[in-house]
Amino acid sequence: MNDREVADYLLANPEFFADHAELLATIRLANPHGKAAVSLQERQMEMLRDKNKLLERRLAELLRYGHENDSISAKFNRWTARVMAERDPYALPRTISHGLREVFDVPQAALRVWDVAEPYLQADFTRQVGEEVRIFAGSLATPYCGANTGFEAAQWLASTVSAVSAAPPGEGSGASEAANATSGANGASGANATHGANGSEAIESISLIALRDPERDETGNVFGLLVMGSADPRRFHDGMATDFLTQIGTLASAALSRLLPR
Known part of the structure; x- marks a missing residue:
């Protein structure tokens, strides 16, 4: 045998x-x-x-993931409370983006909205939105995470950082929104625009989340784009889970929908 x-x-x-x-x-x-x-x-x-x-290594890994998720959930609740407590529609975009930076330790965050109601047409958060940005936002079924390859939206981050660093004490929030309109509109210059006027580091990784009107169907319901960036190329990468980013987009969309015509 x-x-x-x-x-x-x-x-x-x-x-x-x-x-x-x-x-x-x-x-x-x-x-x-x-x-x-x-x-x-x-x-x-x-x-x-x-x-x-x-089995012990796997259990330790599961426990680590559990602790990380608990921490993220707690931060999400804190950020949600900030957004819900904001009464001023004009201040709402700033509250959302500043809250992401402060609560989630996101280095840079900004957003833009379009097709808003008439009282908000000249607001800073509606400016510098090209047609390319709108088309790209409409194509996002899930949040984009990955390298910053010169996205036009990255310019919003650069202008926000420059304004905050240059603003007098106590005026950072308002100045940062006002300076958003000063960034260039040419999408091809996005990679260079990621350097703030104060010499800040370039945005290496980025997350882009489409904002959708919860009261409209999937066709044409995108009315904005939320962008977060980091100098760390691994902070936002194409293999990361996007569950919490999707939740952030859903809540931000619901809150910002008050800016839309009804």
């Missing part, structure tokens, strides 16, 4: 070693950690220890 036939026989007759228990004590196996042979029982114990170590 060859090795395969012996193995097949033992598989087909699992009671073999129960009937011939004395053979177990004579079986010697190679030690994976050395040259000396070990008994079958010792080899089984070694395999069980290896399996337990693997």
